[in-house]
Amino acid sequence: xxxxxxxxxxxxxxxxxxxxxxxxxxxxxxxxxxxxxxxxxxxxxxxxxxxxxxxxxxxxxxxxxxxxxxxxxxxxxxxxxxxxxxxxxxxxxxxxxxxxxxxxxxxxxxxxx
Amino acid sequence: xxxxxxxxxxxxxxxxxxxxxxxxxxxxxxxxxxxxxxxxxxxxxxxxxxxxxxxxxxxxxxxxxxxxxxxxxxxxxxxxxxxxxxxxxxxxxxxxxxxxxxxxxxxxx
Numbered sequence: 162x163x164x165x166x167x168x169x170x171x172x173x174x175x176x177x178x179x180x181x182x183x184x185x186x187x188x189x190x191x192x193x194x195x196x197x198x199x200x201x202x203x204x205x206x207x208x209x210x211x212x213x214x215x216x217x218x219x220x221x222x223x224x225x226x227x228x229x230x231x232x233x234x235x236x237x238x239x240x241x242x243x244x245x246x247x248x249x250x251x252x253x254x255x256x257x258x259x260x261x262x263x264x265x266x267x268x269x270x271x272x273x274x
Numbered sequence: 275x276x277x278x279x280x281x282x283x284x285x286x287x288x289x290x291x292x293x294x295x296x297x298x299x300x301x302x303x304x305x306x307x308x309x310x311x312x313x314x315x316x317x318x319x320x321x322x323x324x325x326x327x328x329x330x331x332x333x334x335x336x337x338x339x340x341x342x343x344x345x346x347x348x349x350x351x352x353x354x355x356x357x358x359x360x361x362x363x364x365x366x367x368x369x370x371x372x373x374x375x376x377x378x379x380x381x382x383x
Contacts, residue, residue, distance in 0.1 A: 165317075194371065204318070204361065204373040211369060219370060251317050257368065261306050265317030 163188050165266035167252050173272045174242055182237045182269050184252030192255040193235040194219070194263075195227065197248040204251070210235055242273040276301040278374035280362055286380045287352055295347040295377045297362030305368055307345050309338050310361040312376070318361055321347075352381045 165186045174180055186193065194209040196219075206219030210229040224246055226238040235254075239246060252266040277300045287293055299307065306325055310318035322331040324340040331338045335356065337348040347360055362374040 192369075196373075201375070203375040204363075206371055206373075209369060209371075217369065220372070253317075260320075260323040261308070261365075261368070262320040262323065263308065263310075263318075263363075263371070264320065268315070268317055 163264065165252055165254055165264050167250075167266040167269050169269060170267060171270050173274065175274055176243055177241050179238070179240050180242060180271075181239075182250060182252075182271070184235045184237065184266060185233050186235075186252075186254040186264070187233065188254060188256065188264065189232065190254035190256055190264075191232065192257050193229070194253045194255070195225070195235070195237045196251045196253065197221065197246075198251060198268075199248050207237070207250075239271075242271075244273050247271060247273050276364065276366060276370075276372050278362055278364055278372050280360075280374040280377050282377060283375070284378045284380070286382065287349075289353060289381055289383050290351045292348070292350045292352070294349070295360055295379070297345040297347070297374055298343060299345070299362075299364045299374075301364050301366045301372070303366050304364060306365050307340055308363045308365075308371075309336075309345070309347055310363065312359045312361055321360075349379070352379075354381045354383050357381045 195207040196204045208227040210216045250269045309321040312318040322338040327342045359376045361376045
């Protein structure tokens with residue numbers, strides 16, 4: 162089954178404690194992306210990657226890092242989380258060879274206290 | 275600055291009552307406009323990609339159209355299972371994707 166997986170699905174942490182949210186896709190897509198979704202602000206792009214070792218900032222990259230060492234994986238790293246990073250996070254991959262349909266993961270709900 | 279707005283913010287329909295959702299965009303050099311459906315607590319689900327003004331796409335009770343400034347998602351004879359938030363997004367360069375705030379649709383039996 163074609164899918165994007167994220168782990169963990171839920172995470173409660175404290176300010177300053179480094180964390181990583183993993184993302185993996187099994188569709189051999191070159192493009193992957195991270196979004197955060199907040200009430201009233203909608204989905205905002207954090208980082209995206211057009212291919213292995215190629216990453217670029219979206220609209221809200223501050224406080225986040227990413228890496229793309231393998232085509233299938235695109236982890237999101239929060240080196241020093243703060244309460245304003247409490248949000249619902251989605252990873253996605255795009256079929257750039259088709260209708261540019263974007264496949265989203267199930268989401269990670271992060272709470273930083 | 276590239277921007278996407280959607281209206282109405284929320285829409286309540288009786289089952290079978292057709293209507294349209296609007297997505298207005300400001301982007302330099304539109305390469306693609308996308309519609310997604312999002313159920314509570316889940317990731318968005320892809321519906322359509324539109325590339326140029328005049329283009330139309332259909333899927334079951336949904337039909338998406340595109341002009342140079344906006345897109346419409348027409349819902350014909352909706353059913354309760356069509357209740358969801360509908361998101362519009364645009365890309366100008368096939369890298370950054372900008373989403374609108376969404377329209378929350380409720381279809382009452």
